[in-house]
Amino acid sequence: MTRKIIHIDMDAFFASVEQRDFPELRGKPVVVGSSSDRGVIAAASYEARKYGVRSAMASKVALRRCPHLIFQKHRFEVYKEVSAQIREIFFEYTDLVEPLSLDEAFLDVTQNKKGIESATQVAREIKQKILEKTQLTASAGVSANKFLAKVASDQRKPNGMYIIKPKDVQAFVEQLPIEKFFGVGKKTAEKMHQLDIHKGKDLLRFDLARMIHYFGKAGQYFYDIARGIDERPVRPHRERKxxxxxxxxxxxxxxxxxxxxxxxxxxxxxxxxxxxxxxxxxxxxxxxxxxxxxxxxxxxxxxxxxxxxxxxxxxxxxxxxxxxxxxxxxxxxxxxxxxxxxxxxxxxxxxxxxxx
Structure with a gap:
């Protein structure tokens, strides 16, 4: 049986909560973090992202890019409360929920509590319930495994949904820029570029032995995902690493x-x-x-x-x-x-x- 995996990712979560709770911030470039010289951005609204402001960016760099940036102090207790509300919605459909952080999670809805055959319908219902309960938007990715669902959720942000059907998997992966691969960071991408690897199709030139030679333990993972393979289960009780x-x-x-x-x-x-x-x-x-x-x-x-x-x-x-x-x-x-x-x-x- 083909698995049905959903990845839900809240849109600019911390910043969106701030804009929800303080209406005067809506439509404005908002970040969560400190404006001090040594401050770091924890989250940025989509209005701020238009200026090139991103999470983990130094506040002084963000201010140079957007001088009228609005800084909000973090309210982690509020974010955790909202995250708990969202998880309650997930559990209406399945107990196979693997949180990755406060604002994203994998769900395995192959066998779901409501007996809905279409994972797309489940994702659509979850997005709508999140909006109704929290007044916040989420993006969803739907596919046959965790890697594909994660990548899919990034395709139409914010408030989007993207489905990668089994028949489309290989074509999708082959055209995907290597920087979009889940698990490929900046340094790994640079190494791949040195090997003339720029898209998923370029990974197919390397057999498993060469992938492990260049990338160690992660070589098996890269070899598999280039072929759309990811057998990792959705683990409800994932332990800290x-x-x-x-x-x-x-x-x-x-x-x-x-x-x-x-x-x-x-x-x-x-x-x-x-x-x-x-x-x-x-x-x-x-x-x-x-x-x-x-x-x-x-x-x-x-x-x-x-x-x-x-x-x-x-x-x-x-x-x-x-x-x-x-x-x-x-x-x-x-x-x-x-x-x-x-x-x-x-x-x-x-x-x-x-x-x-």
Whole structure:
């Protein structure tokens, strides 16, 4: 039986909630975030996006692009409440709901509670109910697997719906720009371009062995999705793949002692979060963002879970290995590769926290 998968993605979720709750903001370029020199945009309305403003952009860059940008402080409790309302709608149709974040989720409606044969009809009903209950719009993608449904939901945003039927899968994937592939980030796209891979059809030139040679564990995933294959199930109880903590500093760090002190603070915070999560991981990753927004990471993986003492030692090692030759804007530490978990290609490790 062909699976029927829907991907629902709320349109500019945080910013749309702000425009809904404050009518004077409607039709205006609104962002959620701080307007300070060191602020970062958490979400941007479609009016703001017309000026090239995007989430994760530095606020000062966003203001240069749109001087009349309107900044709203985040209200995460409100966003979580609205997200819960939306999930209630999902569960009217299926218990196979896999949230990726507050504003998007996969649904498997192959066998749904209402006995509706058409996944397109289910998606249409869900979109309408979301609008009626929250006064917010959502975009939907419908297809035979998670990869295709995710890509489809991006085709007609905002407030759109796109269906990729089984007979159209290969033609669709072959013409899809590689940057549109779910799991292909900026660095992977650059590497693919160096290999003269620009669209899905270009991936078909590479056999599985060559894909794994160039892209490691993710090679199997790229090989499959180039052929429209994605057997991953919709998992209602998806567990976190990592526990991390990071801090953006009010002033750039330039002194070695300052850096070591901040690493100790991060380590202490990470230990508390690990204790709360009950997780034990074997990989520690250091994240460094410099004053020019260049970002690097360094990782260490052990055979056994990293305890508190090893965490301190590894953090010091990672700092020594990192080329800290510029003022530092942000530092972060993350534990992953949890004890007993199945390995999964990095490209598939989806975020389930807030999207920034």
């Amino acid at each position: 990592s526990v991390g903590i990071e801090n953006t500093f009010s002033k750039d760090l330039v002194d070695e002692q300052q850096i070591k002190l901040e690493i100790e603070r991060l380590k202490a915070g990470l230990v508390k979060r690990l204790a709360k999560s009950g997780k034990q991981g074997k990989t520690l990753t250091l994240k460094v963002k410099f004053d020019n927004f260049e970002q690097i990471t360094r990782s260490k993986t052990l055979q056994e879970p990293i305890d508190q003492k090893l965490l301190s030692e590894l953090a010091v090692e990672l700092i020594r290995e990192a080329p800290l030759n510029r003022p530092i804007r942000l530092l972060g530490l993350t534990i992953s590769n949890f004890k007993g978990e199945d390995e999964e290609p990095e490209a598939l490790q989806l975020l389930i926290d807030f999207k920034y």
